[in-house]
Amino acid sequence: MSTEFHCITVISERLLKDDLIQLMKKEGAKGFSITDSVGEGSRGIHASDWEGRNVKIESIVHGETAKRIMEQVAEHYFEDYAVIAYSYPVSVVREEKFK
Amino acid sequence: MSTEFHCITVISERLLKDDLIQLMKKEGAKGFSITDSVGEGSRGIHASDWEGRNVKIESIVHGETAKRIMEQVAEHYFEDYAVIAYSYPVSVVREEKFK
């Protein structure tokens, strides 16, 4: 088993979905799992409280790719949008499937 | 990057959604991602087999907050409801967003 991969997770307002997937692809993500969710609460310094339809985008990527995606998402979207991003290491088998 | 945060995940029958979010807010969770799911299988000592509409509530919180939420959920709901809770450490950037 390999543990060099991370699950990068980005949760945002739905209007950002295509932009975020494009950003993630540019940084090296290949496949995505996209789930509808509902967000509730306040997040970020500037974002006001919100409750609304969100999208959760997940991708299995190299740890370094996950870090770059998080940095890019933070730089471009954290100030003005209700977006969060986090990653965690995962074990996979047959890692060539994810490359 | 910071790794002091955890993703706390609580999956339950939907009727508990508001109660669980209130419990999690009381323990310090600020923002939530809520996803509809379907549960299948037997869980817990007293819960009988079930298959039904569930809700998955996720929040990024400090590790200590995650532990308190799990303890509270177990104490109040494990005996009588089909509920599970687990947490795992996540990496985030710009951690002030989560405080």
Place this chain on the structure above:
Amino acid sequence: MSTEFHCITVISERLLKDDLIQLMKKEGAKGFSITDSVGEGSRGIHASDWEGRNVKIESIVHGETAKRIMEQVAEHYFEDYAVIAYSYPVSVVREEKFK
């Protein structure tokens, strides 16, 4: 708290849902959380690009069970289907609930 458990996650085309749950049960998984999602991207060596309705199946199991499920899923489905599987360690309370 116990950390001997993993969240095993299998994401696939929906037509495989029942087969995958049966496989996971056979390897020891007891309860499942099943979420609809949308897949986008290319995965695997043989699978062509696809975008479509997927299902995400999650279960909290022993680490060894997670590994066996991943091996089984890879052996039976990776070549011919758009399927991914990964696992990660989680903390739980009252671990007897998961046994």
